[in-house]
Each structure stands twice: as structure tokens, then as C-alpha cells.
Amino acid sequence: MKLFKMRGGVHPEARKADSSERPIRILPLPPLLHVPLQQHIGAPAKPVVRVGDKVLAGQLVGVGQGHVSAPVHAPTSGTVVAIGDHPAPHPSGLSAATVTIAPDGEGRWFEYEVPADPFALAPDDIAARAGAAGIVGLGGAAFPSSVKLDASRQSGVDTLVINGGECEPYLTCDDRIMRERASEIVTGIRLIQHAVGATRALVGIEDNKPEALAAMRAAAAATDVQIRAVPAMYPMGWEKQMIHALLGREVPAEGRSADIGVLVHNVATAWAVQQAVCQGRPLVSRIVTVSGGAVVAPCNLEVPIGAPVQALFDVCGGFRTTPARLVLGGPMMGQQIARTSVPVVKGTSGVLALTQAEIGLTRPAPCIRCSTCVRACPVGLLPLExxxxxxxxxxxxxxALGLKDCIGCGSCSYVCPSGIPLVHFFNYAKGDLAAQARSKAKQETTRKLAAERSARIERIAREREEAAAARKAAKAAKEAAARAAATTEAAA
Ligand code: SF4
Ligand code: SF4
Incomplete structure (x- = not known):
């Protein structure tokens, strides 16, 4: 099958060898699990448990609210010991509403009904089960999967693309899950395909993951799922890049992949769908890569949601040196964090402890207008301008130059010979734009409320005047009738 030429992109040092040969291990249960009620794009979940409640693994602890939201579940059996604010896995370091569970070590599961034949389920039933299981995009976007499935079925997509790109340096969690759980992933892909009615399913895997390619090809051999090797480059894991490489289709600026008949999901999300539909297991754990030059023994772990980041580093032997930077996700698009008490959430693909040498901070020099950043940009923007x-x-x-189209991939910063942190400028400016939009929305809401209040006051005054006039008219009519009656009586 023909692959299409991609625009831009860079080849950062992969640094995956430290963890790629480490099979997935299960993280021992930490003493406390801090499960945030918002781990997804959309409205936060609302707690449905109280302090002191006993919960089973997979039991609902927070129900999704509104159309775009996702429920959260207990990662293991235990007792709810707190519901309140806990440091969130976010650069701001702010706290967020969290359900804290003390595991009892018994790992007893809440029993959900499992269908005898998952492929006999109605398509919308599969989406509903994925939604009830709290599945969100595990590639990092954390968008509720059932919303994507419903929208894709309604708009009618013809192709399902499964993203096995994993182009960020250091990260190997998708590589490992494809090597070790390929058969479940392929079942999950077929279920998603059935749920949206796509006529074909393609899996794009970077060609620097030969073992994952082989495992997925073997698992998909007896199915219609097609496995494709795509060139290893950054940001191949960006869904628009993957779609272009496999199909040659361009997602319009500010558009969605469904606009061109394509639905994209990550390989780990497909695995989670299989677990939810075939095993009745909600999304309560995920595979996380622990790596970086400051980590003694990088590895891949299956981690219960809510485990503190420090527990992951401890299992990997701790730090060989004081980390210069802690990152959740990959080094290009991940989020810097200030402390290791923050929990792993559904969107956490990696936990990195980087050394000063790995960060490679240099003092920026003036722009020499070499255009290297322009050639690197996968969106076709002019980063220097x-x-x-x-x-x-x-x-x-x-x-006007396309700031809103920037995906924040950092390719321009990576290649800039002057060391200009271009992507930092863009992220900062996007923050300003978001603040302006929020302020505008607030002003608009205030203006609408004031207009409604004026209209209400005017209406009440008008109704009072009309009522007074009606009363006056009634009184006059009554008096006239009395006078007429008196006159008639006198005449008689
Ligand atoms: S890569 Fe850096 S130095 Fe070259 S044009 Fe872009 S901003 Fe300027
Ligand atoms: S301008 Fe934005 S999209 Fe383009 S390379 Fe830079 S960060 Fe990536």
C-alpha cells in the first residue's frame, strides 16, 4: 500500500532503548490512590461515594456529567478515605477534586455483565459500554471515546485509523502493549470498527518498532485489519500526520478527522475497549513508561490510576542524580510537573526524570532567518514570523499567521540553531488567547444577564400599569352601572 509524503517533521534522538526491552510489570499497590474526578476533556465527574465507603475494583466512584465527560472508577478494592482537593498532574501545581482510596490489598472486582458474543452487540451498545467504562483517548488527548464513537457513527466514517506512532522520544508504552497484548488490541480494533461502521481499519506503526509490527501482523493475520509501517519521525503520532501518511487525506484547518471520513484511536485505547466490552473491566489502569537519564532502571509499568508518580520512580530504583526536570508524557509535548506526589491519570503515557544534559538548555541567540523552523513545521506555518x-x-x-493551527509539537524549537524557544512563545500566546476568549464570554454573559434583567423590569412595570388600568376601568364600569341602576330606580 502506498504511503504519502509528509510535510515537515524532525528526527529527535529516540532514547527509547533504555525501556523498550523491558516487559510490562505491574506496579505494586501504593498505600493511597488519588483518583482525580477530571482526567478527561469536558466536565468533571461528580462523586457518587462518601468517605468511609467500601469500594470494589472497577466500581463507579464518579459519574460523568453532561455530553462531554467521563466517569471514573475505583482502581482496586478498598476504602474511600477522602474526597477533596489533591495536587493535580498539571504544570500549574494547583489542586483538583479527587477521591482518595486506601487499597485493602484484596483486589476484588465489581462484576459487570459480559456479552457472550461482543460482535453481536448493537453498534451504539459498544459505544455505550466504552463510555460507561470511562475510556478516554490514551494517546494523551484524553477525549471521551464514546463521544467520538457516537459522532463518527452519526457522521459516517469509512476508515478507522489506529495510531501506533508513539513518536515522542523515551516513550515505549505503546510499543510494549503492541508486543505483549496484540491479540486484545486487534479485537478492540474490530469492536471499534463494528461500533462506527467503518469499512476498513488501518494500523500505522513507526518502522522503528519491528517487534510490535510483527506481533500486530501475527494477531491481525486472520482478520481484515491492515497493519502498515510508517516512517519513524516526529510528530508521526499526531493524528493528522498519521492520516496523511496512510491515506493522503488532509484534515481541514480547525476541522476534525471525521470531516474527511476518518476516526482515529490510539492502540492502547483499542486495548481498553476490548477490556471493557469483552471482560467488563472499566479503565482503571494504564501502561506508563518511566524513563529519563536521572532514573536508575527505566521500565514500563501497568499502573493503577491514582498512583503517585513517586511510587513509579521508587519501583525503578529511584534517582541516580537529582532530576533537572520532571515531565508527564514525552519531552516534546509533555507537561512539566513540580512534585512527585501528583497521581498518574488516564492520559499519562510517560513519567520522565530528565537530567540537565538531556534538557540541553542554552541561552537563545538572535534569529538568523535560516527558515529551518519553517521546513520542520508539520502544519506548514511560519514559526519565526x-x-x-x-x-x-x-x-x-x-x-492571522495561523497561531491557532499550531499543535504545539515543538519541532520548530527543536531544530532552531539559535535555541529560540519558539513553542513556548506560542503556548504563552495561546494562553493569552484563551484568557481573552474567557473574558469575552464572561462579558457577553454579563451583557445578556443585564439585558434580560432590564427586559424583566420593563415587563413587570408594564404588567403593573396594565393591571392598574384594568382595575380603574373595572371600577369606572361598576360605578357607571350603579349610577344607571339608581337612575332607573328613581324613574320607576
Ligand atoms: S530556525 Fe530559529 S534562527 Fe532559523 S529562522 Fe527559525 S527562529 Fe530564526
Ligand atoms: S509552529 Fe507549532 S505546529 Fe509548527 S513546528 Fe512549531 S510548535 Fe509545531
Whole structure:
């Protein structure tokens, strides 16, 4: 099958060898699991348990609210010991609503009904089961999967693309899950395909993962699922890049893949769908790569949601040196964190402890207008020009040059010979844009409320005047009738 040429992209040092040959191990249960009620894009879940409640593994502890949301479940059996704020896995270091569970070590599961033949289920039943299991995009986006499945079925996609790109340096969790759980992944892919009615399913895997390619090909041999090797480059794991490489289709700017008839899911998400539908197991754990030059023994772990990041580092032998930076996810698009007490959540693909040498911070030099950043950008933007607008506080100019289309992949910063942190400018400017949008929305809401209040006051005043006029008219009519009656009586 023909592959299509991609735009831009870079080849950062992979640094995957430290963990790629380490089979998945199960993280021993830590004393406490901190399960945030918002681990997904959309509205946070609402707690349905109380402090002191006993819970089973997989039991619902937070119910999704609204259309775009996801429920959360107990990762193991134990007791709810707190419901309140706990440090969130976010660069801000702020806290978020969290259900804290003390495991009892028994690992007893809540029993959900399992269908005898999952492929006999109605398509919308599969989406509903994925939604009830709290499945979100495990590639990092954490968008509720059932919303994507429902929207894709309704809009009618013809192709399901399963993303096995894993292009971020250091990360090997998808590589390992494909090597070790290929058969379950293929079943999950077929279930998703059945759920959305796609006529074909393609899996794109970078060609630097030969073992994963072989395992997936073997598992898919007797099915219609097609396994494709794609060139290893960054950001191949970006869904628009993967779609273009496999299908040659372009997702429109600010559009969705469903607009061009494609649904994209990550390989680990397909595994989670198989677990939910065939085993009745909600999403309560995930595979996480623990790596970085500061870690004694990098590895891949299956981690219960809510385990503190420190527990992962401890299992890997701790630090050989003080980390210069802690990152959740990959080094290119991951989030820097300030402390190791934050929990692993559904979207946590990696936990990195990087040394100063790995960060390679240098003092930025002036731009030499070499255009290297332009050639690296997978979106086709002009990073140097956008950065110039952002630096001169010309946000409108930056937006006109495509700031909103920037995916924050960091390829431009990576290749810049002057060491200019271009992506930092863009992220900062996007934060400003978001704040402006929030402020505008707030002003608009205030304006609407004030207009509604004025209209309400006017209506009440008008109704009072009308009532008074009606009363006056009734009184006059009554008096006239009395006078007429008196006159008639006198005449008689
Ligand atoms: S790569 Fe760096 S130095 Fe070259 S044009 Fe872009 S911003 Fe300027
Ligand atoms: S961070 Fe934005 S501007 Fe830079 S290469 Fe990626 S998409 Fe292009």
C-alpha cells in the first residue's frame, strides 16, 4: 500500500532503548490512590461515594456529567478515605477534586455483565459500554471515546485509523502493549470498527518498532485489519500526520478527522475497549513508561490510576542524580510537573526524570532567518514570523499567521540553531488567547444577564400599569352601572 509524503517533521534522538526491552510489570499497590474526578476533556465527574465507603475494583466512584465527560472508577478494592482537593498532574501545581482510596490489598472486582458474543452487540451498545467504562483517548488527548464513537457513527466514517506512532522520544508504552497484548488490541480494533461502521481499519506503526509490527501482523493475520509501517519521525503520532501518511487525506484547518471520513484511536485505547466490552473491566489502569537519564532502571509499568508518580520512580530504583526536570508524557509535548506526589491519570503515557544534559538548555541567540523552523513545521506555518508577532504583543497578527493551527509539537524549537524557544512563545500566546476568549464570554454573559434583567423590569412595570388600568376601568364600569341602576330606580 502506498504511503504519502509528509510535510515537515524532525528526527529527535529516540532514547527509547533504555525501556523498550523491558516487559510490562505491574506496579505494586501504593498505600493511597488519588483518583482525580477530571482526567478527561469536558466536565468533571461528580462523586457518587462518601468517605468511609467500601469500594470494589472497577466500581463507579464518579459519574460523568453532561455530553462531554467521563466517569471514573475505583482502581482496586478498598476504602474511600477522602474526597477533596489533591495536587493535580498539571504544570500549574494547583489542586483538583479527587477521591482518595486506601487499597485493602484484596483486589476484588465489581462484576459487570459480559456479552457472550461482543460482535453481536448493537453498534451504539459498544459505544455505550466504552463510555460507561470511562475510556478516554490514551494517546494523551484524553477525549471521551464514546463521544467520538457516537459522532463518527452519526457522521459516517469509512476508515478507522489506529495510531501506533508513539513518536515522542523515551516513550515505549505503546510499543510494549503492541508486543505483549496484540491479540486484545486487534479485537478492540474490530469492536471499534463494528461500533462506527467503518469499512476498513488501518494500523500505522513507526518502522522503528519491528517487534510490535510483527506481533500486530501475527494477531491481525486472520482478520481484515491492515497493519502498515510508517516512517519513524516526529510528530508521526499526531493524528493528522498519521492520516496523511496512510491515506493522503488532509484534515481541514480547525476541522476534525471525521470531516474527511476518518476516526482515529490510539492502540492502547483499542486495548481498553476490548477490556471493557469483552471482560467488563472499566479503565482503571494504564501502561506508563518511566524513563529519563536521572532514573536508575527505566521500565514500563501497568499502573493503577491514582498512583503517585513517586511510587513509579521508587519501583525503578529511584534517582541516580537529582532530576533537572520532571515531565508527564514525552519531552516534546509533555507537561512539566513540580512534585512527585501528583497521581498518574488516564492520559499519562510517560513519567520522565530528565537530567540537565538531556534538557540541553542554552541561552537563545538572535534569529538568523535560516527558515529551518519553517521546513520542520508539520502544519506548514511560519514559526519565526508568528514568534515575532507574539514578541511584539501583536496577537491578532499571530492569529492571522495561523497561531491557532499550531499543535504545539515543538519541532520548530527543536531544530532552531539559535535555541529560540519558539513553542513556548506560542503556548504563552495561546494562553493569552484563551484568557481573552474567557473574558469575552464572561462579558457577553454579563451583557445578556443585564439585558434580560432590564427586559424583566420593563415587563413587570408594564404588567403593573396594565393591571392598574384594568382595575380603574373595572371600577369606572361598576360605578357607571350603579349610577344607571339608581337612575332607573328613581324613574320607576
Ligand atoms: S530556525 Fe530559529 S534562527 Fe532559523 S529562522 Fe527559525 S527562529 Fe530564526
Ligand atoms: S510548535 Fe507549532 S509552529 Fe512549531 S513546528 Fe509545531 S505546529 Fe509548527
Amino acid at each position: 508568528i514568534a515575532a508577532r507574539v514578541r511584539s504583543d501583536d496577537l491578532a497578527g499571530a492569529v
